[in-house]
Amino acid sequence: MPRQRRTGGAERPSLRGVGAALTSLLALAATSLVAGPAAAATGEAGPCALPRTEAHHSLGVSDWNDAYPRPDRPLDAVMIFLSFPDHRPAVTPGELAADHFPATTQFFRRASYGKFTLRPHPLRQWIRMPETSDHYGIRRDWDNGRRGAYLRDAVAAADPQVDFSRYAVVYLVADPDAPGVDSDATKVVNFDEPLHADGTDIRRVVTVFERHPPDRNVLAHETGHVFDLPDLYHRPADGKGDWDTHVGDWDVMGSQFGLAPDLFGWHKWKLGWLDRRQVVCVQSSRDITLEPMAAVPAPGVSLGTRLAVIRTGEDSAVAVEARSSTGNDSTTCTEGVLLYRVHSKTPSGGGPVEVIDTHPETGGCGDRSVYAPLADAPLRVGEAYSVPGGHTRVEVADRTPSGAWTVRITTGV
Numbered sequence: 001m002p003r004q005r006r007t008g009g010a011e012r013p014s015l016r017g018v019g020a021a022l023t024s025l026l027a028l029a030a031t032s033l034v035a036g037p038a039a040a041a042t043g044e045a046g047p048c049a050l051p052r053t054e055a056h057h058s059l060g061v062s063d064w065n066d067a068y069p070r071p072d073r074p075l076d077a078v079m080i081f082l083s084f085p086d087h088r089p090a091v092t093p094g095e096l097a098a099d100h101f102p103a104t105t106q107f108f109r110r111a112s113y114g115k116f117t118l119r120p121h122p123l124r125q126w127i128r129m130p131e132t133s134d135h136y137g138i139r140r141d142w143d144n145g146r147r148g149a150y151l152r153d154a155v156a157a158a159d160p161q162v163d164f165s166r167y168a169v170v171y172l173v174a175d176p177d178a179p180g181v182d183s184d185a186t187k188v189v190n191f192d193e194p195l196h197a198d199g200t201d202i203r204r205v206v207t208v209f210e211r212h213p214p215d216r217n218v219l220a221h222e223t224g225h226v227f228d229l230p231d232l233y234h235r236p237a238d239g240k241g242d243w244d245t246h247v248g249d250w251d252v253m254g255s256q257f258g259l260a261p262d263l264f265g266w267h268k269w270k271l272g273w274l275d276r277r278q279v280v281c282v283q284s285s286r287d288i289t290l291e292p293m294a295a296v297p298a299p300g301v302s303l304g305t306r307l308a309v310i311r312t313g314e315d316s317a318v319a320v321e322a323r324s325s326t327g328n329d330s331t332t333c334t335e336g337v338l339l340y341r342v343h344s345k346t347p348s349g350g351g352p353v354e355v356i357d358t359h360p361e362t363g364g365c366g367d368r369s370v371y372a373p374l375a376d377a378p379l380r381v382g383e384a385y386s387v388p389g390g391h392t393r394v395e396v397a398d399r400t401p402s403g404a405w406t407v408r409i410t411t412g413v
Contacts, residue, residue, distance in 0.1 A: 048281035048309040050344035057230035060344035061270045068228040069168040071116040072272040077169035079122035080158045086132035087178040097122035100219040107220045110327045112273045133180030140184035165200040173208040185209045188225040217256035230348030248374030255370045262294040262328035265307035265321040278306045285410045294327035315345040322405040333365035336378025358385040
């Protein structure tokens with residue numbers, strides 16, 4: 001994650017194969033894909049659904065990679081709190097759990113329109129690691145051997161207290177004040193070969209090294225990776241400069257500090273929270289009424305159209321959605337109709353989504369935005385934009401009394 005801003009029970013099967021499984025770890029930024037069988041996407045994919053590719057965290061929506069849990073039903077997550085011999089924790093597991101929950105559960109419940117609930121199960125006690133905190137060399141770009149030792153020790157130490165077969169998500173939360181803990185090391189670690197404990201495969205874990213209190217929305221971002229969502233930020237080669245040039249504030253997978261962190265409609269389509277009834281594939285000129293992406297309908301009220309898609313190539317599309325100051329986007333800098341490009345062959349961290357700046361000469365909320373040039377990217381009522389390199393024009397014709405946006409999309413221009 002970029003840090004550019006800060007303000008006892010029955011006996012169970014023993015842990016097996018840990019050493020072998022940890023010899024080839026894949027960090028989150030790796031470009032290879034954890035293999036898994038495909039499962040059909042929700043409903044018929046349709047002509048605008050890009051194919052899933054071998055790219056790490058591919059944004060193809062043609063099918064689902066079953067190596068990842070799909071958040072279309074309630075899922076249970078265990079939080080394991082790790083202490084070290086060289087430091088006595090100054091905070092309690094309960095305080096650290098409260099840093100992230102219920103806020104993370106609420107984020108996903110709003111983003112999914114109530115279709116997904118993340119149920120946390122935090123341990124009430126510290127699990128003692130066998131080595132000191134500095135022994136593991138914890139840092140962002142972590143040595144594979146030391147990271148492997150950390151994960152091997154953590155899972156082995158927790159196994160007597162945790163039945164891993166009960167959980168789809170595993171959070172390993174380190175004592176934030178231990179001298180060897182580096183908050184930049186917070187990330188998801190995928191295993192080439194899954195660990196096997198309590199009769200279940202552990203394919204990935206979330207290693208949490210956050211300070212107390214933590215970065216806003218950090219666990220929503222990391223948990224998104226558990227559900228096969230990519231990093232949308234750009235990491236400069238030297239680690240310096242702007243990290244948020246691809247999507248700015250628009251989506252928590254770009255920045256946990258974003259002013260409009262709700263997930264893109266494309267992500268919601270991939271996860272199964274939107275289906276063909278809420279996604280319009282534009283193949284000829286037409287008018288579409290788009291409900292704001294972050295707006296959660298009242299009980300019994302249908303979602304309405306949330307996403308319009310124009311296919312631009314074998315593995316590319318332009319997506320159109322409305323964003324307004326509601327739900328997860330309540331702190332947004334600008335309301336309007338957002339356009340972005342999607343590339344299903346581009347891996348996580350390589351720019352699989354690129355927001356189109358319809359106001360390239362201006363910016364917005366420079367004192368709050370993670371990347372001001374894209375803060376005013378959406379089109380407003382009365383504005384139109386011709387997408388470069390294509391034959392598509394998008395015009396915002398009106399906004400309805402209910403807050404939806406009437407969009408005229410012209411193709412072949």
